[in-house]
Amino acid sequence: MCHGQLAQLRDQQKNISGSGAAVIAIDPHESYSAKSLLKDAGFAEADLQYPLLLDPTQTVSAMYGVAFQMRIHTEISNRPATFIIDKQGILQYARRGSYFGDRPSVADIIAELKKLPVDGF
Template sequence: MNIKKILLIILLFTSNSLFAEWKQPALSHNLTAVKKDISASDFTLENMDEEKIKLSNYHGKVVLINFWATWCPPCVREMPSMERLHNQISEEDFKVIAINQMEDGDQVFAFTGQLETDLTFEILFDTESKVSQAYAVNGLPTTYLIDKKGKIRYRAVGGREFDHPEVIKIIKQLAAE
């Protein structure tokens, strides 16, 4: 074996161990308050069971809308915290809706089957990106927090740690209004 092949093999083994040691940065928990009085655009999308779901069905609840895709690493990283948040706050006051971008049910079903956590919150499909356009989504993940009156109160772009105490505090404050 020549020296170039040996060096290549050594390089491959050492680079793999370096990447295994590399850690991704922690997810943020910050949400940006929306200053303007903006009503959330109503929409109707299908869920995993092919049922049509309208945002307006949840009027009177605080709603977290998260735009995501299976190919988006920060989206994948934040899913377990979104599930924990969903389980921590009563569905009487709060609803989590994850809106998948341009993928079909088979792709998302395969993806959710690979997760360590079962997702029990609502997953909807925006296959034509009409809802993401209405919400001016320019990057994934993008999250909106909507109050009980249907007003957009907070926005976040990028991965979040949704079950962080500060996020829970904001949601509970909105639910109490």
């Protein structure tokens, strides 16, 4: 979970929800660790305006092919990834990063959402 990208997603929530989409963040840490990381990054609980799925067993991460672990400072993290999944559960967009900073910008994510029919979400 990239704190900078989470903040950008929060700031663009109106544009994202306007496209009919919803954000779900997935973090490979335990609850106490994820909350601590968010707090250290300056997030209050009210700042996170979308669900945060904790995946310490990497079940969901493995389903989407991102259960590869890498060391970031003193933490172990999954490779970054962004997915757009429609209401029918069909994967419409996938970007799996090869290193921690390899992720699409929020502007790129919004551009991908605009390519899809609004009723798909």
